[in-house]
Amino acid sequence: MDKVKGQFELLGLQAKAVKLEELEFVTTFTNLGLPQEVITRLQGLFNEVKEIAGQTINIGKIIIMKLMEFVKTNPNMAIGLAVGLGLSILSGMLISSIPFIGQGLSLIITPIVAIIVIPVGILRGHRLDKALDDKEYVGDSLFEDMITIIKRFWALLVEIFSSIKDSLTEKSYV
Numbered sequence: 001m002d003k004v005k006g007q008f009e010l011l012g013l014q015a016k017a018v019k020l021e022e023l024e025f026v027t028t029f030t031n032l033g034l035p036q037e038v039i040t041r042l043q044g045l046f047n048e049v050k051e052i053a054g055q056t057i058n059i060g061k062i063i064i065m066k067l068m069e070f071v072k073t074n075p076n077m078a079i080g081l082a083v084g085l086g087l088s089i090l091s092g093m094l095i096s097s098i099p100f101i102g103q104g105l106s107l108i109i110t111p112i113v114a115i116i117v118i119p120v121g122i123l124r125g126h127r128l129d130k131a132l133d134d135k136e137y138v139g140d141s142l143f144e145d146m147i148t149i150i151k152r153f154w155a156l157l158v159e160i161f162s163s164i165k166d167s168l169t170e171k172s173y174v
Helices: 003-019 022-031 036-046 059-073 075-096 102-133 142-169
Strands: 050-052 055-057
Touching: 003 055, 003 059, 022 036, 022 059, 036 059, 059 075, 059 142, 075 102, 102 142
Parallel strands: none
Antiparallel strands: 050 055
8 A cells, every 4th residue: 555545545534433423332332242341441442542644543433443344244253252252251250259269260260261262252153254144155164264264353453554554654854
């Protein structure tokens, strides 16, 4: 992406980001079943503003906007992630309620549950997205699906950061 195109894209994203309301993104992610703890963390990101090349850019809103687009194009994968996170948090809460040893067990078991449940939820959601929305063939290869998931997440990150890359590296001579 050349410099002028990158700056133009950044300004376009900024114009869209200004219109994004906090209530809209909170409602969207709440309706998807995302845990309130995650939404609260995203609210902190939502208000993040940076000055890039002499312009004030709502970088947090741009990232949230891209996440919302990703969720809309991959709804089942997002739901799988939310269910995995929810089950991990729930298991931690249940285990920590065991008298005397619950807190210690929670520190061990919750990450193990998260390592298993979150990827399974994402994988199952991705397969549903492929079968229902994209009308793609869903095979038995877990590795193929994991590669596709990683490519989609990577494309999201590249899309977010490529639009601000040129502005971040631009030197300001004032």
